[in-house]
Amino acid sequence: MNILVCVKQVPDPELPLSISPDGTWIGHEPKAFKMNHFDRFALEEAVLIRKGLLPEEKTCIDAVSVGPQRVAATLKRALAMGADNANHILLNDDSYLSPFDTASLIASWAEDKSYQLILTGVMAEDDMHCVVGQFIGEILAFACATSVIHQEIMDEGRGIYVEREVESGRRECLRLRLPAVLTLQPGINTPSYPSLSNMLRAADQEILTIGQGELPSLGQRDRLVSLRQPERSSRGVFMEGTMVEKARALVKIFHEKSLI
């Protein structure tokens, strides 16, 4: 079974963000980027599927990422986490790419590779669209389930049973025909940290690079005009002073509001 896992590189959410001078994307000064939190679960699930299948079934896990040069580091990480091959769809510049454009690049690349499963995270931490997987499914005319929290391959690899997490913790249970795209919710597994030997192996492994221009494009459907700091909707007061002063002020407020 061939499995494709889509991994995105995102800015480390713990670090401060700046907006680029033209206001159309985040600042480009070298800063820490990491693998999208949600995609670690997709990779781990692929690894678990490979473990669960018989050795003669020969499962191959390909990772793919769309982005500028820096994305190679995330693909190395994907290799260390258990991907067999890494594929980099290299963008010409480091600017915003709409989710439809991302999906159409991934889909055109995946089209002739006979993947039975394409796994994505449910959402990218940076742009938070929750749509790339569904678009890939539509473009390739694959079955698709989103927000998947449990899966079981069935019918000798022709189908898959999935449970998707919906509001208030309820689950929708579906059966899909393979090939299929699944977008995965954290909680489906517990991603393991790569071992040192895997990291070393990954460091030496080649990444296949595909130029953005080598893949047919379906045309842009929307455009990011600008990024802004949101208006602080906050009624919020930032507590000041030393830790003890802040704690005292809070206790006073709790008392005034009869919370203690």
Next chain:
Amino acid sequence: MVKARIFVIMEHRQGHIPQAAHEALSFALDLGARQDLGVMAMIPGNRVETPARELARTAGVDVTGVKGEHLEPYNGEVWKGAVAEVLEDEDPLYICMSHTATGFDLAPRLAYFLKASCITSVVGVRITGDKVSFIRPMFNNKLHGEITPAMKKTVLTVLPGSGPDSLSGPASKGHVRIVRAGHAPSLSKTLKLKASQKTGLNLGDADLIVSAGRGLGGPENLHLLEELVKAFPGAALASSKALCDQGWLPYKHQVGVTGQTVSPRLYLACGISGAPQHIGGMRGSQTIVAINTNPEASIFNVSDYCVVEDLETFIPVLLKELKGHSGYR
């Protein structure tokens, strides 16, 4: 009757339309009013007559019930086919729904089929001259992006919790029509809906909530939260999804759109970043206090009292002050 150019797909569970869908309708009505466009609500399902009539009466909009036996429970493939079929006879500019597990599942499928733009998790509209763009949170709500559609039609998902609902005492009742959709799924089959496994703890009734996120650092720090809970009489312990995903607490503690919705008098958020899906479950709290090391964390946008501190060092200090204060009780 104005010809509808904005269509709102309303999800429902056995006829009950959730708040999130009402918010999407209300967003659409506002967009319609600002652009002079008619709005029509659509309810796909198997038993749609009652909710359709009810919605036409309470919200005063025209409603199309799209009826088919494979439309309930939700199936993305079938909903896409049925909705697209009804829209074929119409001339939609915008198709709106809420950004829920149903909405974000359906929106891109429908957009692809209709050759439409797809903009998700929308919280606002900007209209300048004849240009319309949509505002949506990005980077965990730290920034807002403004996106313009490049296609004639646009499919939108509206972030729950971003506006009032549509039930504002309408002047007149809307028209109701029921159309049949014979679609059956071919690639997927929805088997059933499983009830929540997160039972055993009802946070909805809690008066005071102490809540922890991934900023807790590890389960070895849980005792800090447990001591805080004890310091507030009758308080309950809650958490973000990310913390449960780490296995530090069972899912029954999870607050948010896929967890429990709470509205206590106090919500004390410790090490929670403020993702829209978390905020969606606790924004109704009366007083929100947040402790977070990152002054830019978006939880501070909804908090009344913001404490920029490391919870590992701050909570012990707070506990000490709370204990010193017990004389007030």
